[in-house]
Amino acid sequence: MNAAFRARRLGWLLCCLAMPAGAAAASHGAHVVVIDAMRFTPQVIQVRPGDSITWENHDLVAHNVTANAAGVRSGDLAPGQSWRYTVPAGGSFEYACSLHPVMTGRVELEAAGPRDHTGPRDPPAKVK
Numbered sequence: 001m002n003a004a005f006r007a008r009r010l011g012w013l014l015c016c017l018a019m020p021a022g023a024a025a026a027s028h029g030a031h032v033v034v035i036d037a038m039r040f041t042p043q044v045i046q047v048r049p050g051d052s053i054t055w056e057n058h059d060l061v062a063h064n065v066t067a068n069a070a071g072v073r074s075g076d077l078a079p080g081q082s083w084r085y086t087v088p089a090g091g092s093f094e095y096a097c098s099l100h101p102v103m104t105g106r107v108e109l110e111a112a113g114p115r116d117h118t119g120p121r122d123p124p125a126k127v128k
């Protein structure tokens with residue numbers, strides 16, 4: 001075994017250790033709901049204000065994401081289309097596909113926690 005081989009092996013190890021953390025950080029706050037077989041999956045999604053949800057229509061027919069009370073209307077999504085929505089501050093809401101009212105889902109808002117990073121919509125901290 002020579003030194004170059006050992007260094008390369010160490011590099012691989014470090015790379016593998018670092019990967020999961022980086023991937024998790026990159027996907028933080030971005031959620032995907034797949035529309036397929038007349039169903040929203042996952043049916044219940046837990047998000048925080050500022051997160052984004054992308055509905056992807058993998059089905060063979062058009063669907064939409066509609067929650068009139070929450071002011072959420074994707075419009076009809078043809079097969080293969082997707083729609084991205086940024087979750088505002090507010091409450092949890094139920095939604096449905098207005099074309100197929102049996103298709104329902106729920107967006108649950110978690111309280112903003114201390115792990116949230118400061119976003120542009122956060123008020124500036126006032127220190128006296």
Ligand SMILES: [Cu+2]
Pocket residue numbers: 062063064097098099100103
């Ligand atoms: Cu539908």
